[in-house]
């Protein structure tokens with residue numbers, strides 16, 4: 466090859482940098498919904514409702530009855546790295562809120578049009594403000610408002626032609642959004658959730674606050690699922706004297722499904738854990754004669770310093786300090802629960 470001059474290195478414009486980063490945090494409409502719901506949960510809401518138009522590309526609207534946002538904070542609300550949840554890096558070790566890095570709302574303003582309506586306790590009226598590229602467009606306008614905050618994202622990815630095209634060509638995100646809200650709803654049973662398409666009279670998810678997890682699962686996933694679930698619990702002291710707790714519901718041998726449903730919360734964060742999912746599937750395949758896939762709801766509580774929440778741009782995954790120990794423990798408990806239910810069933814069938 467002929468020797469060439471190296472290409473010149475240039476500094477990217479800030480708005481380009483921000484839009485690229487935003488595209489990683491908000492990968493698709495369902496990622497925006499997840500961030501908005503997590504904000505509503507962080508704001509101590511007891512009721513969260515979601516409205517979606519055109520799979521989220523035209524409109525995503527999340528309304529809550531949480532503590533609201535102060536008028537003085539509205540100007541910087543959607544700037545990158547502005548947050549009420551974290552002040553120093555060390556706080557990440559013990560963080561209890563879902564959010565921590567002040568990126569979500571900012572990201573949405575770089576790839577969509579954001580309108581926030583909010584009212585705080587004791588105020589007679591609320592405020593509405595709109596945002597573009599991290600900045601508030603005009604002074605907030607006084608407006609009527611009920612308790613809490615409503616955030617509206619319009620025209621998501623209007624400025625990302627390729628992203629919009631791929632999303633428009635594939636099936637829309639609405640089923641993913643319904644699935645996401647279903648998962649939140651069975652974990653946060655003290656919060657009522659609803660989700661519907663814009664203009665639709667009927668909601669596709671609708672829960673009322675309850676104290677019973679099984680009732681919540683029944684109302685979201687149906688009687689046929691709830692009927693075939695078994696409660697499962699673990700509490701153990703692992704390596705380094707760390708206390709680890711798990712409680713959940715797993716399907717019995719009577720449950721029939723072609724696909725696994727695995728709803729996993731670790732320290733109240735909705736996450737994926739491929740290794741745990743595989744480990745559980747292996748137990749089911751080995752224990753049950755039929756090739757039915759399980760339904761699993763699990764909530765795992767670990768010491769916060771054993772969970773690294775900062776490894777994934779969409780916070781979809783977390784990494785655990787004693788992952789092998791935790792997985793083995795859960796695998797063995799699931800195995801014995803399943804075997805005992807299966808044996809009693811075989812016994813019943815024989816007699």
Ligand code: ADP
Nearest residue numbers: 504508533548549564565566567568569570614
């Ligand atoms: P993070 O959640 O990481 O702090 P976000 O960009 O998601 O960052 O939100 C920025 C800030 O806006 C939050 O720290 C919170 O103070 C405020 N906020 C966002 N959504 C809501 C809401 N629904 N209710 C009350 N405050 C909110």
Ligand code: MG
Nearest residue numbers: 500504564569
């Ligand atoms: Mg957030």
